[in-house]
Amino acid sequence: MKLNKSQIGKLDYRFRIRLINSISGPKPACLIGTKSVTKGVNLGIFNSITHIGSNPPLIGFILRPNEKVRRDTYDNILEEKYFTINHVNSSISERSHWTSAKFDSNISEFDVCNLTEEYINNFYAPFVKESHVKIGLKFSEKIKIKSNNTFLIIGEIINIYIDNFLIEDDGTLNLEKCDSLSVGGLNTYYKLKQVSQFPYARVENLPDFT
Amino acid sequence: MKLNKSQIGKLDYRFRIRLINSISGPKPACLIGTKSVTKGVNLGIFNSITHIGSNPPLIGFILRPNEKVRRDTYDNILEEKYFTINHVNSSISERSHWTSAKFDSNISEFDVCNLTEEYINNFYAPFVKESHVKIGLKFSEKIKIKSNNTFLIIGEIINIYIDNFLIEDDGTLNLEKCDSLSVGGLNTYYKLKQVSQFPYARVENLPDFT
16 A cells, blocks of 8 residues: 555545554553542543653653543643553453543543552552553643644653562563553554564674675 | 652662663654765664654654764754654564664664665655555654653654555554564564454443443
8 A cells, every 4th residue: 555645635534543543553552540639530541652761750642632531631630740651451451442432521430441549659640450560650741732733741750560570680671571562553452472682782783784 | 669759760770771661661663764965864763653643644753862873863854854664573673673773974774784775756765675664754843842851753644655455444554464563661572462452432332341
């Protein structure tokens, strides 16, 4: 399939959304948990979680605040400043996916999707008990993306909760052992299988590929 | 492992980098190809590629322009406005990984890593011939991230080249068939295996999870 800009624009609307949502490659499947005094708790699945930097430890994600579930997450983070990111694993993938339905604001996705709110060490926002990788973050920056009126929301990692056996000796999280899922497009979930590990690439150690 | 902000700050420097780079979950492994009149061609591996939106079709990625390979990509995109994103598959994962070495500016990573420059329909920037999913983009927006002095670079999708059998009837790219790899942290590569597909989540169709 070869498509130029004009042909992409003429694709069937739903076909185009699925193609463009999947063409950026494997995305992380994560649940973002928030809470607000006025609206209660909220949980939504996101696939735009991105590593922003290690020092300070920052994670970002894209928000389209014109959708209901996104709007609640957006409002809660701006209002209360704290949120959680929780990896989706295969035992909770279906329940996690359904948090994307447009429930009323006063309904907790934890309740209707049968996921368990967990509060650790007085952190304000709810973690997902069933997740194996839980991150607590403090809101750091909201950046407007003019190209399509969305926002990049950035948080600083404040807390990390992971079972020790999921972390390699060098600090790398073993995503296969974590059973962390990847998502393609809007609704296809993939398991990960580790296939290779390469050393830090120094020019003087370059293998002979020719 | 339970870590708070102070404990994260005190971790061994390399351990912390590996942990924080992997904790955001599965990332896409993609090669970004650029070209400039003054510097020639450049190819670099990136794992921060993110879907920004479908209409217009936008993809973004994070650049830390203080590293050599990043600097060339950054300069070339701002100078020439066009770039390519190419999925990494298992047959080119090692060669792709080595594009991250800090080669001199006048050296082409295509040459030293034995990957093939491909020019399609007069698109200015080089595609990677060995990749199964090739995207041509036009620079759209550069956004400063104040939290750590990095940039979010956004491009609009102008061209798509994929074999037909890699796309499902509904438009979704089958990332397992594409053999598109995911990367965890800095150097661990994973294959994907599709495990589930769930319908668009409408409140009225919510399964009974209780």
